[in-house]
Amino acid sequence: MKLSLNVRQWIGFFLMLTFSGIAFYLVMSIGTIPLWLLIMLLILAVIQATIQLVWFMDIQQGRRGYKWVTISSGLLIAGLAILYLMLLE
Amino acid sequence: MSFYFFGEKIRLVSDIIAGYLSIFLMGIAAVVFLTYYKKWGALWRYVKTTHHSKVGILYLSAGFAFFLRAGLDALIIRAQLALPQNEFWVFQGDKYNQMMTTHGTTMIFFVAMPLIIGLMNVAVPLQIGARDLAFPFLNALSFWLFLAGGALINISFVLGGSPTAGWTSYVPLALDEFTPATGNDYYSLGLQVSGIGTLLTAINFLVTIINKRTPGMKLMRMPLFTWATLVTSILILFAFPALTVALLLLMFDRLYGTGMLAADAGNSLIWQHLFWIFGHPEVYILILPAFGIFSDVITTFAKKRLFGYSSMVIALVLIGFLGFMVWIHHMFTVGLGPTSNAIFAISTMSIAVPTGIKIFNWLFTIRGGVITFNTPMLFSLGFIPSFVIGGVTGVMLATVPADYQYHDSYFVVGHFHYVIVGGTILGIFAGVYYWWPKLFGFMLNDVLGKWHFWTFLIGFHITFFPMHIMGLKGMPRRVFTYLPEDGLTGLNLASTVGAFMMGGSMMIFLWNIYQSYRHSPREVGNDPWDGRTIEWTIPSPPPEYNFARLPKVYSSDAWWQAKKYQNGRLEAAEELSPIRMPLDTAKPMLIGMFMLIGSFGIIVEVWYFQLVGLLGVIGLMVLHSFQDSGRKMVTPKTHPDEKIGGEE
């Protein structure tokens, strides 16, 4: 069953709040971050971003392919920049 | 003699006085000219315009004005370097660094880029069958932001000194600890403002090319110049934000006392990374449109279809992609480790493959053709061997251990001038000669054009070929002099002679424009070169809506096909109907002006200028938000020259 955009946005909204809350709770209760928590936090952030990109930034008209092309190209270059800047230290 | 200007002491020495005098005299001359020939109205129409071809003309003329300025800098540089331990005027030490920096910065950001963007403005909408760019207001705004940025960098010379740290502006040298004069502030603000304009242009062209093509103009039917514009716009889109961040850090470090780029507190290499993440794609931003121009010109004057159209397109896209993956080759000597260096050496070399494909495809386009040697074609033919020299030295520079020898020597100076002058500048001239009749309705004189070409090409080789040898003889770049015992005198003298020859060649070009304006026959018709693409189907100069009826396109080289097989007529894709055109407005110019005032306020640290600039920009943008629905409904009439639709 395909959910309507309205329902999906409500779900997305609550998911995002929950995930932020979980991330907050984990950090507050565990303190210094071990590797698994780091990965966990990043995954939670990526899921939230994906919810925004897919359910909230949902534009039905126009050329939708360019959305993903632009975002992935931007991320590629941003990722390279971050990688090499971090290697400096 | 000296005076204070917003806290900056300005010493009136001979070169500064000459600067003021020339600004003053040129201002007077402009006012007299405009009044005498009653051109104020025409100027005002250009200021208010948002139409792509007029904005293109604005870009081209501003670009050429900056070309003359940056060329003058080049002649000063060459005069100073003509002889060992020469003392030409005042241009040693800091003053030489000012000339060298303005030459590089202006040539790249305010000559090559605007001339290329100007040609894009002129040709791209016509080539894809569009009435205008997607966002005409934004297009005009881009131009005025570019002009504001260029003006900032150029006036700095008479307001306390130009930037001095080279066009790459490496920190810590560019921080106020080592260059306390305002010059580098002008650099950071000027490039920032014009960078915003360039970014907006890129978005504009991307949307235009993707959304505004005429029916049937599939991506793989677009002329190569339009393809190059598409790829270039993508490069601009993703490269310029890195420069924006770098300039932001530089500005905060210089003006607000932070220490992010300082060697002790922060990290100086952040600048190099960010700058080259932008800087290497920038090189391709300059050369790809030139590739596009050459493809279009060569096919026209060899009267032949482009050899290997699809591989040409793939090569363009590949070069664009790889352009982002090679920036470390500017930093081989920094010491980032052998793995980094080796990876980036290989990625750099791999760019030679798509470039090679392009070169051979051009050669095989010529093969079997019927070549006429008009001026645009001469510039395109001159490009091939010249650029190949620049290309092979580029591969040589990619071999890391050998690059330890070439790096920052005159070998590199020779290399990038072969690429930029032998590629971009020749491409710009080819494009200007090629599209001139479309823009103005008359041709540039071919005989003078050929003189221009030969003097320019010979001067170019005499100037830049010796530089490779100077590099191999141990001459570092950006030095204002050398010693007699270095054995560099003959080479430098030859180079200087060549530079002045190129200067003379530019005078021939200006003379050509004047002569052609006076004497060339008008009414060249819509297709003076027997062209292949659809910009040659409409009258020259085109009406403001370009196409009364949009054509329907069934192949690449649609116009050529139509001439061969359809009695020289293209099918129309629509009936004549009123066309929505944008309104003229002076708001873009005013936003540019307020940006200039605001940035100037930041440089001289005067709060009320900053406030005026900020409020002005925001106010105008708010105003525009309430006026952006205005359109001009133009009812077109078909022109007798129009080649779209059946015979009327």
Next chain:
Amino acid sequence: MMAEEKIVFSKEFTEEETADRVLGLWFFIGAEIVLFGCLFGVYLTLNNHTVPGESPGELFELKQTILATFLLLSSSFTCAQSFLGAKKNHYKKSFFFLISTFVLGAAFLGLEAHEFFKYVREGHTFTSSPFMSSFYILVGTHGTHVLAGCTWMVLLLIHLKRERITSYTKAKLEAFSLYWHFVDVVWIFIFTVVYLIGKAGIIY
């Protein structure tokens, strides 16, 4: 031969004009990704360039930040709802949710301003260390985007009030909603990378 000209102010956008705007905004967002990516890179590089007495762990007040996060995430939701309302030509819904978005965005800005003032009062100013500078630049650039979004919303509200739902206001709202969601995505990463990870510190 002369073409006829007539100037009109139409509050209807063609479908083409709307599509152009949306596509243009996508490309703008692509550029913004690189911009924020570089700012993140600078921040992560200068992360440990601190002066004694300041480190992310000692500085950040997470409780306030999670509140700000909830505000901004909610504003993203209301913004989406506002656009959804506009799509269904539901003026009141659209207007209400847009005002809510504005209020939430403004509240977020208020919290951020409060946070910055607190740091400055404690002596951690823009110039006190490269770490602080890069922090202020990264978070401040995001804040500037929120501020610009709020200004944009004021204009949109006026347009909406005057024109109700037309293709013209819809196009504007569509472009804005894309922008606003993107600003939100950036905040998610600032919250995670700067605040959460910064507060806790990483075990290597």
Next chain:
Amino acid sequence: MEKMNKFGVILFLLLLTGCSPAKWDVLNPKSSTAESQLSLIQLSIALMSIVLITVTVLFTVFVVKYRKRPGWETETENQKPGDKRLEITWTLIPILILTILAVPTVLDTYKLDRETKASDGALVVKVTAHQFWWEFDYPEKGITTSETLHVPVDKKVIIELTSEDTIHSFWVPQLGGKQDATPGRKGKLSFVPNETGVYRGSCAELCGPGHAYMRFHVKVETESEFKAWVDGMKQPNKTSLTDSETKGEEIFKGQCLSCHGSQGLEPKVSGSPAPHLGDFASQKRIANVLPNNRDNLKKWLDDPRKVKPGAKMPSFKTDFTEEEKEDLIDYLMSLNVKEGEKR
């Protein structure tokens, strides 16, 4: 036509400079590192010549053959708009050529890096770049000098680079390629010089107004000469001074020593704000600009910044009387490291 231009230019230049490529610094290596770099340069030039010649020949043939002329009116429309086999050929051949070049490039990159890192008994010199002079510190020998770097022949030298102010770059074309001296970072470079002689070096990264004159020399000596020089550096400069030289020494101690170190007068500390003048008299040029003689030295003392833009040294035009200047110059001209001949 272009080709003729280029040949003309090259010929013209060779006549003008009257020298052969064998004398160009980079093509005339005097160390292991520079030799391996040259071999890569030669390989790349050879490979690239193939490309250049192919393109130029094809270009010339096509332009001449297919020019529009009476009798050459051909139908261009039905010709093939592409040829997969040809296109694959000129994709694969460049890949092949580049692979031939890439393999030694990568190998050499790692080899150079290994050589630089392995310290096996090498002479380590800590080089600190200043605006606009070089400081050479021999931590194992306990001596510091500037302007001329002395190294023994046939022995590995490791240069450890750093900078005091802006970014500089250390380049001695005949001994090997360059490395940046970045403040707050360590750059490393190594070479084994294989022939005695004096080689020119310079700063290759723009570092300010005096960049052009930020030069130095590398003197490659035999092992015994080098030992003698090291010993000489550890001795005071001279035992017996003339009257005026003694007066000059007093002025030097009072006015110059706070910035300049000088061998024998003060213990040499690295990191002093101005060049060391221990062997001033043996330098060819003052501050790498003017030939080293009394007149020029006076010019320099009067207005250093006029001679060398951006120099940090203040003007002493009004600080000294003419007589004092003469004494100081006498003293400076006596500063020399007499290798092995000293006390």
